[in-house]
Amino acid sequence: MNSENVLKMIVTSNVRYKVLLALSEGAKSLGEIQMQVGSTKSTISHALSDLEDENLITQDSETKKYKLTNVGRLIYLQIKHITSSLESIKRFEDFWLSHDLSGIPEELLVRIGDLKDSELHVTAPEYLKLPHEIYIELIKTSKWIKGVSPILFSDYPQEFLGLAFGKEVDIEIITTRSVYNKLIELSPQEAVEKVKNISNVKLYVVEENPKVAFTVTNNFLSLGLFLPDGTYDMMSDLISKSEKAKRWGIDLFEYYKKRAKRVI
Known part of the structure; x- marks a missing residue:
């Protein structure tokens, strides 16, 4: 998937974005992610699978917790920057x-x-x-x-x-x-x-x-x-x-x- 499609994949899904946001704070289990994101386990599992396919997150084989990859963190930081800019633009439009x-x-x-x-x-x-x-x-x-x-x-x-x-x-x-x-x-x-x-x-x-x-x-x-x-x-x-x-x-x-x- 090219860069445009990766961005589209994240920003068009509130759940995928919230999962990235949750994992930016550190590794979390599926249950911990669900508590923070506030969606069903099925929906979150789909989001995790999508993000994993793009090498944005990975699951630890021992703890079973999910965490951002280096690429995932870099992309999250860029999206966070864009979100912050848009907030400033719209607030003082x-x-x-x-x-x-x-x-x-x-x-x-x-x-x-x-x-x-x-x-x-x-x-x-x-x-x-x-x-x-x-x-x-x-x-x-x-x-x-x-x-x-x-x-x-x-x-x-x-x-x-x-x-x-x-x-x-x-x-x-x-x-x-x-x-x-x-x-x-x-x-x-x-x-x-x-x-x-x-x-x-x-x-x-x-x-x-x-x-x-x-x-x-x-x-x-x-x-x-x-x-x-x-x-x-x-x-x-x-x-x-x-x-x-x-x-x-x-x-x-x-x-x-x-x-x-x-x-x-």
Whole structure:
């Protein structure tokens, strides 16, 4: 059976998929599998036979317990990855449909399942501060901050400087040339010089427009996207505190850091 048919054989049967899921936890007897899968022994036996025919599982001759083969584990992990991605896509379907995803490289779009445990914070137009307020409260407890921001919120520089000077939080920010120039224009000269002389703040400039705004810290990932017309959506913010999401955010930051030049 070719790879397409193997995948079809698994995903078209809820029982076969559940058997793989059960065996991913370790070897099990037919009775133990039945208790976990919740189907008849006859149905499970058929599923086991199908999976065994494709070398996805094997039965120990002594214990009579079933377990995944190396091929079975590899295939299970791939299906688990696809399932996780689909869950993330469907859970935030409107968010993905209505925003520009071009700022996220393909290798991270493939890992979109890492964001499935996020929460989407959306506010009404008459109360724009909600995602902003949640974000500010979250960064106040962070030990390190990495972010990409092609936009400039007027109160963010003061908040970040307070963290850098007060708590000595390690901060790395990537922004665009135009935002950097505006930031320098709006900041007092003494503040700029002070920032240049502290080791825990690094500022980078990327010449392209990232078309994504996000912050990742030791506590959370906050992801904002642009609308198809090129404007930033200030009313929607995807926030996650899961380790996978934070790792995803760090990798996205490193993607842009490779394209940026340090200016401070």
